[in-house]
Amino acid sequence: MRTESVIRCRGAVWDWLAQPAALFGGVYGLLVSSSAVAALTQFGETTRAARMDDALWVLFTALVSALAHGYAHQIAHRHARGHPGVRGVVRAVLTEWPLVVAVLPTTLVLWGAGLGWWRSTGIEYVAFAINTVLLLGWGLLAARAAGRTWGRAVRIGCIDALLGMAVALVSTLLK
Template sequence: MADSDSPPTATVSRGHDTREMILFGGVYGAVLASSMVAALTQYGHSSAHSRRYDALWLLITAFASALAHGYAHYIAERGPHRRGDALRALVDEWPLVTAVLPTVLVLAGAGWGWWPPDGVEYPAFALNIALLFTLGLTTARSSRRGWPTALAIGAVDALLGFVVVVANAIIK
């Protein structure tokens, strides 16, 4: 006979808060996109063809990162797993892939001739810095932080993206 104060015998996967997933995936995706653009620009070419190639590699890298994170979450959560938990863990990584899509579009657009392919990394960096700021600001506001604190948190998150840009400039 089970005691009413005893814990249940089966452990249920803790899952992840949607806001936490969006913040984690968004920040990781924006930093990943900036880092990839910096690396591809540093060691690649700036032709239209290479920008389409860069866009494809960024997308492949985002999916590979999402798969790795989803799988890591799945195996790191101790306890019994139900059928479909592995797939849910992978699907939960959608914010990471979504966060790189604007940069993929910037690179692909340069490859398709919508704008010049040379120097497209700077608008991509600015876009990712703005995304980091927005994620920090909205997350802080949704946590009921005041505007000054939320703006400061957004600025610190944007600073993360700026560090990637500065590192890219120093490397060149």
């Protein structure tokens, strides 16, 4: 009996994470955090104080991106949703939570460097590596949710991770 409830719970979490809004927010948040780290560290500031500032900027960038996305969705779907005004905007912004959650690993890595938990020099490479693995995971999840085999899902996840890092680097070069 207990095993069945665990399996049902695991299936519910899988279905919840495989929703397009969660996938979009997770991937977009990882791209935002990777681009922000690259942009913030391109000038070579590696002090602990700079890393603490970087962590705050990454989180702030994600919050502003979530606000912008939620607001844009509210404007674009104003008639379809039927939630006019501030309440509708707040609801739309709150649906962007996966974007903010996705930047938390990068924020934690930078914050830890700022607190001296680990070296602050080169920590951006650790953040990129973590984000690449997470992009692979999101790609794998999306492919499995779409019914792909494990082998195909791993290949798709790897390609998604490479494309995601390419997008983050190109975005950084353009800024």
